[in-house]
Amino acid sequence: MLNIKKLTALLLIASISSLSACSKDNTSSSANKDKNLITVDNGEDAPTIDPVMAQDTTSARVLFDLFEGLTSFDQNNHSIPGLAEKWDVSADGKIYTFHLRDGLKFSDGSPITADDVVFSWQRLADPKIASPYINLAANIVNGNAIRAGKLPLKQLGVKALDAKTVQVTLIHPDAAFLQICAMPNTATVSKTNVTKYGQTWADSKTMVTSGAYSVAEWVIKGHMLLNKNPNYYDAKNVSVKQVKILPIVDFNASFNRYKTGEIDITSSLPIDQYKGIRQDYPTQEHTVTMEGLYYYDLNMTLPKFRDNPKLRQALSMAVDRDTLVKNVLGQDQVPSYSYVTSTIENGKFADNHYAWGSWSHANQINEAKKLFKEAGYGSNHPLEISISYNTMDSHKKIAMAIASMWQQVFGADSIKTAAANQEWKSFIQARNTANYDVARDGWIADYDSVDAYTNLFLCKDPLNKSKYCNPAYDQLIQQAQNTPDPDKRATLIKQALKIAQDAYVIIPLYQYTYYRLVSPRVSGYDMDNNHFNHVMSKWYKLN
């Protein structure tokens, strides 16, 4: 008992002093005053630092520091000159001629030439390397044939005209091509370095980089230390000399280390403390709408969904997105009534949403009830439905909330819901093979192009998990892709989206947000308009 009393006392002291000593917003929590070193949490170790192999934000975060492509991103996700200082586009929008900057060098001092750029693009398209982002090369002339192993790499439509000029020929014009050129996967690597070390070239000790930083040290699960690359073309504007990237999986641990000043920028926040943190750190906490959608797939291979559009619509209309976002989640997510976000391509498709989204909730429910009945379901013929999701608290909460919304709207005796909770990899496999009724899904766009969302509904796209297939939709999207005129393209895409949305094959729920704490000693990082969460350490400045 003595022990318990002592511990309770200790707990009390700790909680009281933590309340009083809690480093609130106006007090600088940084014990770490080294102006040359910034410490940021990346949430996990980068699974790879080979640009073409990266497929996650963790790797991308590191790669944006290590490598640069023909173009780069600014903090508003617009493409800006990168290794290429300028470019010309042919009238039909299919040929891009990039002019590299003068005196470009890799981190080891060797020159960056057009050959290195061509080599990097060829690596991306090389089926032997198996890049998960090989599709970024699909629109380049011969890209698909090379990917299928039918043509040699040198036939790829990326050519070095001279040491400083690269020409890329596309199959059809692409408004987002300059964004693709800024993606980490298309970044320029050193041909000499990669050829010398072969498969093991992406070793932190021998790797040569083209970006603002190079790897000084990497302890897996410990830290990655980046040093400023003195040979980077814009080195004079890179303010922070060293970046320490930590892989802290536990958000609470990360938050604690932020509070003690060991970390300057967190990767996320402990969700259960979200509201408190927002209150305590109003200027340090940033919540940003992310370019991505959370939605539910309806399995279109099942007759009950495939043959019953009214049922699909009823299920979508019965979900009260406002309640879901405000009361179930509460992290400033934006309710969604569309298959695309309202922010993509500067809001070009913002008006593309279900008209009933703006109706009163009562009207939405009445219509949903009517459709459900017309679909042939009721207490005498109840609908049985299971919601699949991967093990995670937030997914579970959402599934529970939606199941109870459906039961409330349609009546508990008219719909029987079951939650099918699966471990991550088993879930992915079940969803990819259409082995589910309703499945949780989400998609985050990599760059500013509506294609990120429209591709999800193409008949043969591997990301089309609902297995919806309408040739008319595919045809309109293809037409849009072949149209150089941006307005005409937008019109065609809107027509296509209307077809898919009216088919109710997914239930769009909300647009994601991401959040992190940024120490007051960091300036230059303006994340509030950075919907894609592309981050580069060269932006940081330390006060």
Add this chain to the structure above:
Amino acid sequence: MLKFAIKRILVSIPTLLAIITLVFFLVHITPGNPFDGERALSPEALKSLMAQYRLDLPMWQQYLLYLNDFIHGSFGISMKYLGQPINHLLFPDNMGGFWVTLRLSIYTMVIAVPFGIICGAYAGLHKNSWFDKLVVSSNIFFTAVPTMVTGPLCVLVFAVTFRLLPAGGWGDGDIAHLFLPVLVLILAYTPTIAFVTRGSIIDVLNSNYIRTARAKGLPTKKILFKHAIRPTLLPVISLLGPMFAGILVGAVVTEQIFTLPGLGVLTTNAATNRDYNMIMAITILGSILTIVFNIVVDLLYMVLDPKIKQ
């Protein structure tokens, strides 16, 4: 004794082989593969990756190739950290992986074992004293309050509130960074060691031969050090072997709370990512450690208990 050790090592080879076989097939028949993700790979890319990792071969061939690699000292390449050899991840040149966990376990054991044994012995000798009650209740307390609770509490008190120590990380493996994780592990293991020692010494002191020794008029000191100490240590030693192996592969929670680059995080990630080679490597490592420590325990038993020697 050497003969005994060799015999034990030889016997453990089939055990290890059985573990490898079982884990290999269990891991491979679990649904999902290492390369499944939110972004489905193109068929060409998937085919190429499967070939790189030999996953396109029949299972028995993969198994034989795996055994062959293992005999040659290689655990294969990680499927999560693409292209990184498992040996390098588990046993890196710089500080990290097994070396971190090993240091953590050694520091913990070096402090927890003598401290626990002394406390336990003292409590057993003074049964029902306040100290004895403290030992018993702290064992109950720290069994009920796991490191998942004591860890964050220590961070809150020592790091966040009083700013005496760092909240996590490995630093250069310096005392400041090691203090809290080692403390938490000591808190978790010492009470158990003390409790087992206490129980054992009470049992031994109640046994007939000690009573006989007492009746013969031997001084208490002599009874304790000549007759009681060896049998008292036997159950403690059989506890320590698996305990040490357990910390080496199982300090997952502590490592996660203090964000240490040890084996713990690698273990949990490996399972969710279906990093077949990493799961295999960690299971094999855990098995080898358990086998080795069991042999050590048996050898110590022989030293302590003359009955077994015969």
